[in-house]
Amino acid sequence: MDDAPPHARPLVARVAVEVPLAHLDRPFDYAVPAAMAPEVAVGCRVAVRFAGRQVGGFVLELADSSDHDGRLLPLRRVVSSEPVLSPAVARLARGVADRYAGTLADVLRLAVPPRHARVEREPAPGGPPPEGRVDASVAARGRHAWARAGGGTTLLTRLAEGASPRAAWMTLPGDDWASALAAAAAATLSGGRGVLLCLPGRRDVALVDAALTTVLGPGRHVVLTADLGPAPRYRAFLSALRGQVRVVVGTRAAALAPVRDPGLLVVWDDGDDLLAEPRAPYCHAREVLALRAHQQGAGLLLAGHARTPETQQLVDAGWVTAMPPARAAVRAAWPLVQVTGGATSGSGRDPATGAARLPHAAFTAVRSALATGPVLLQVPRAGYRTRLACQDCRTPAVCRTCQGPLTQTGADRAPQCRWCGRPDPGWRCAACGSTRLRAPVVGEERTAEELGRAFPGVPVRRSAGESVLDQVPAEPSVVIATPGAEPRTDGGYVAALLLDTALSLARPDLRAGEECVRRWLAVAAMVRPAGAGGVLLVVGEPASVPVQALVRADPSGFAERELAHRRAARLPPATRLATVEGPGQVVRRLTDPAAVRELTGTGWPDPVDLLGPVDLGSDRARLVVRVPWASGAALVQILARLQSARSARKAEALRVVVDPVALG
DNA sequence: TCAATCCGTATC
DNA sequence: ATACGGATTGAC
Numbered sequence A: 001m002d003d004a005p006p007h008a009r010p011l012v013a014r015v016a017v018e019v020p021l022a023h024l025d026r027p028f029d030y031a032v033p034a035a036m037a038p039e040v041a042v043g044c045r046v047a048v049r050f051a052g053r054q055v056g057g058f059v060l061e062l063a064d065s066s067d068h069d070g071r072l073l074p075l076r077r078v079v080s081s082e083p084v085l086s087p088a089v090a091r092l093a094r095g096v097a098d099r100y101a102g103t104l105a106d107v108l109r110l111a112v113p114p115r116h117a118r119v120e121r122e123p124a125p126g127g128p129p130p131e132g133r134v135d136a137s138v139a140a141r142g143r144h145a146w147a148r149a150g151g152g153t154t155l156l157t158r159l160a161e162g163a164s165p166r167a168a169w170m171t172l173p174g175d176d177w178a179s180a181l182a183a184a185a186a187a188t189l190s191g192g193r194g195v196l197l198c199l200p201g202r203r204d205v206a207l208v209d210a211a212l213t214t215v216l217g218p219g220r221h222v223v224l225t226a227d228l229g230p231a232p233r234y235r236a237f238l239s240a241l242r243g244q245v246r247v248v249v250g251t252r253a254a255a256l257a258p259v260r261d262p263g264l265l266v267v268w269d270d271g272d273d274l275l276a277e278p279r280a281p282y283c284h285a286r287e288v289l290a291l292r293a294h295q296q297g298a299g300l301l302l303a304g305h306a307r308t309p310e311t312q313q314l315v316d317a318g319w320v321t322a323m324p325p326a327r328a329a330v331r332a333a334w335p336l337v338q339v340t341g342g343a344t345s346g347s348g349r350d351p352a353t354g355a356a357r358l359p360h361a362a363f364t365a366v367r368s369a370l371a372t373g374p375v376l377l378q379v380p381r382a383g384y385r386t387r388l389a390c391q392d393c394r395t396p397a398v399c400r401t402c403q404g405p406l407t408q409t410g411a412d413r414a415p416q417c418r419w420c421g422r423p424d425p426g427w428r429c430a431a432c433g434s435t436r437l438r439a440p441v442v443g444e445e446r447t448a449e450e451l452g453r454a455f456p457g458v459p460v461r462r463s464a465g466e467s468v469l470d471q472v473p474a475e476p477s478v479v480i481a482t483p484g485a486e487p488r489t490d491g492g493y494v495a496a497l498l499l500d501t502a503l504s505l506a507r508p509d510l511r512a513g514e515e516c517v518r519r520w521l522a523v524a525a526m527v528r529p530a531g532a533g534g535v536l537l538v539v540g541e542p543a544s545v546p547v548q549a550l551v552r553a554d555p556s557g558f559a560e561r562e563l564a565h566r567r568a569a570r571l572p573p574a575t576r577l578a579t580v581e582g583p584g585q586v587v588r589r590l591t592d593p594a595a596v597r598e599l600t601g602t603g604w605p606d607p608v609d610l611l612g613p614v615d616l617g618s619d620r621a622r623l624v625v626r627v628p629w630a631s632g633a634a635l636v637q638i639l640a641r642l643q644s645a646r647s648a649r650k651a652e653a654l655r656v657v658v659d660p661v662a663l664g
Numbered sequence B: 001t002c003a004a005t006c007c008g009t010a011t012c
Numbered sequence C: 001a002t003a004c005g006g007a008t009t010g011a012c
Helices: A087-099 A104-111 A117-121 A136-148 A152-161 A177-190 A202-216 A230-241 A252-256 A285-296 A309-316 A327-333 A360-369 A444-454 A501-505 A512-524 A545-551 A555-568 A584-589 A593-600 A629-648
Strands: A012-017 A028-031 A045-050 A053-063 A077-080 A166-170 A194-198 A221-224 A247-250 A262-268 A299-304 A336-340 A374-378 A460-463 A477-481 A495-498 A535-539 A575-583 A609-617 A620-628 A655-658
Touching (some): A012 A045, A012 A104, A028 A045, A053 A087, A087 A285, A104 A252, A136 A152, A177 A202, A194 A252, A194 A285, A202 A221, A202 A247, A221 A230, A262 A285, A285 A309, A336 A545, A360 A495, A444 A477, A501 A545, A512 A545, A512 A555, A535 A545, A545 A555
Parallel strands (some): A166 A299, A194 A247, A221 A247, A495 A535
Antiparallel strands (some): A012 A053, A045 A077, A575 A620, A575 A655
16 A cells, blocks of 8 residues: 555545444444545545444545455445544554543544534635734743743753653742743744643633743634534634644643644643543543653653642653752742641631631731732632531431441532542432432631631632632732632732641542642642742641641652552552442452453453442442552453453443542 | 244444 | 344244
8 A cells, every 4th residue: 555556546444433332443444435535535534334324433544455354335425534533643542542441432532523514614724823922021931930940941942952851840839830831832833843731621721822822922822622612623623633733722632632743742730630531431631641742752741730649650660750949949939838726716616517717826827918918718619528418307418338427529429428438329318308418508608708707808809619710909808719719819829828628638538638739739839939928827737748748848749758658558550440330240240250251361460459349329339440550451451351242242331440530 | 955034243 | 223144943
């Protein structure tokens, strides 16, 4: 095929068909009718007949012969010649599917947005993008952040030279990180290569979008998020695919965007679980981009206020380089950290609701800070980690298994036991039989009310849930925000207050400590340096390891300790772990080595820990499978074979999650 | 001995 | 889902 003469036409198309069955996750050959030969292209969408049905597919390859013994069916239709699945993205998608025991079709649904014919016909924008006015001060702020990161300036130089550095960067308080990422994008672009930036939420994407516009000028990058709507999404996708823009910024699905010749792949705040895909194959943007960096020889930047154990593990392995700031830079950037435990100034609080308590020392510190500027208060989300009760008879809701208190960890999640962590989606009141739960709101609203009274004459602004503030004026005010919704303020906050840290840390979750430190560092990042009067007030246990990360201004030390702890406890990412969920009988059989050997040919890797299975009710069960890190690939292969064997027998697919983000 | 039917398996 | 091949059955 490679040296075919110019008049030769492709005879065979290798097609990835869009079917959800695991055992059909491989290419199928089709004959290319002469009439379709001019339209067919590698990467284009086609329609084919498959097992008697009309299905869609993507051309993975064109060839002049097939290894298939039987007769080939002809392609039914070339849907469009647009090569929406480049060989590089096809290979990446295959790698992601293999990494997560999923199917290529699942990954391609994330990688290629639905076609929009009208958008596809739109003429390409004429000429080069307008030469924008570059805002020198924004670029300078970005460079300033890099200058105080260890090796930051070198990183920019190497990107501009076409090298592919892999780095883990933690910001210092006050860093204009969005501008810093834009500066790295500009450097990479100046070296002639593309850039992809993945961020957890729309707010983060909007910040970087704005920074890219000022640093690169307009029209040089494109935003790619799932919530754009079909036409704008396909338009953004096509402009990256066609090379009209070389910089893409977006949320998790953008990790598979068709950026050509990428020189830099950026993940921001990889501890945010928004970066994990909630649908099969449950891939995480950090893992997708790490694989992509490896496959395509691109640079990788794992950036954030905090560092996850997963990223720390890559640092330990020497695969990415840490960028520690000089100790002097840390001292110059960090606010003064004050930890207060013990007595509270409040009185008459309802102990059952765990309402916010404000120690006297913190109260005075906030009052004095309010003389000069805004004070930030981070509170748990409304209703979050509050004890649930029956809406009708007010009987406290308890766990059916262990009688622990039920709490809600998110507005749309099932109630969960605070002691054993078990979710209880089908709760029913033991006293009156009601199924209606009441979540007393103690988080944000109650705190706002209390603080409003505590500091009369000072405006109280709230940023949470539906009404998130991007920015607040740099004037004295109490700003109450839920994690992730903290507004920015020019010059930074005079003080910030972290309440009830001991309670937050007590969450029955493997990631509780890591998650708290991540949220606290996001607050610390917005406070003025100690030299400018900035104070971070922490209400909690001074000796606890997560609180010490703040006291010592040493988030990387915390990441190291956290990873060491995971190693000692044989927890991810020091081990590889997967959950398998399905009908009780099927899942229980997976604990029988002989049965697994029969199903997969080889059986579980040795050694293996099978934890559970846990009964989830309605005849469903979940098994946790844990293997040493080195056996991860073998584990995933077994899981894929298991799915394959089941789908071949027309059995319902199991829910397999490799590296689950949350472990209750 | 051959056609009709059933069942398992592959799906190009 | 459909299509096909091989095995099974039953009538001549």
